Amino acid sequence: MTLAPYASDPARSRGREFPLENALARGPRSAYQRDRDRIIHSIAFRRLRYKTQVFIAPDGDHYRVRLTHSLEVAQIARVIARILGLDEDLTEALALAHDIGHPPFGHAGEDALDAALHKAGGFDHNAHCLRTLMRLDSPYCEHDGLNLTWETLEGLAKHNGPVAEPNWALAELDAAYGLDLDTYPSLEAQVAALSDDIAYDNHDIDDGLRAGFLDPDELLAHPFVAERWAEVERRYPGVPHDRQLAELIRSQIGVMVNDLVARTRENLAGVGSIEEVRAAGRPLVAFSPDMAEAERGFKRFMYEKLYYHPEQMDTARRARAVLAELYSAYSQEPVLMDEAWIDTLPRFEPGRSRHIADYIAGMTDRFATTCHAQIYGRTPEGLSNV
16 A cells, blocks of 8 residues: 555654664564554553453443453554555554553543652653553563554654643653654554544443443434434334444444544645644644534533443542552552562652552553452452443
8 A cells, every 4th residue: 555645654764762683583564563563462452451441340241441442443543544545554553552551440540540649740641651662561682661663652642742741751751762742743643543532432322321321312312423313213213222323333433534534634735744744733633623513512421421420430439449559558568569560669769659650550450459359358349330
């Protein structure tokens, strides 16, 4: 496939933090294909299987977790990249890795670690994604981290746009290997970011209905979905309701993708290089104004009805308590951590506290629950509401 002139060309990559020898020794892959493969084979990626997406520690097998969500984002992002002539492998790598920095219990866990590290710089899941990939997950003999390309790291650092005030973790990494935090990232990173929105806007409908947290009548009357729902009912009268809902979600994704592609093509008119993309001063991958406004309105609805549902908030409170108690236990008795983490524990602050937070952030929901039970002699109750 021929890349568009504004795409990220692996042949023109800025390289890696640690230079590689015999770069083709393991097969004729491009630099971005190697990044994608390193991410997929990483321990951090495998742990996403047991990390919260919407529901904490769900008992049902059909609910999404960080791993399945990341795969769904990658599928949507790769389609968009192909249509726009972008590098599909870089786009896929960014989509697969974008949630690797999340601690157990999702945003509730992030809040707990941020509070625990309030004297040591706080905790941010996006910065921790870079920290994990560049320093913590280290399967290679020659260097720390996965040694991904500059373009992959840059895209993960600022897929939501320039970073004016990086926290300590991102600032340290940027100082070691400058990521140009003051500019917009590649189109591939911008596609991955909006593909994330498309995926969870629609797939969370499925999970919310399955859990009984979303009222079907309220949902299907919402302006963001009402038109598509009417079309589904017209085309498939008498079809079981669950199949109609699946068709609705597919239709919603298609409408959002088509809108994004059309608007982005308009924005790219006259853009002839990736340098122009970074210097544009605004994101070029975008929804139309009407779709953007409708999508924001639907997000508000989902926050009110699903993400901030009273049962969700109560479960999140319990999850924050579990991580706070784990942090307290490890701070007072570091010998409770795994041996490898004890051996590398810094003697002084803030490194000591950050090291403990790194250990907790890498846990899955179920491992955090198990560790808490081993330390406190009880299994935390109420950590799953579905």
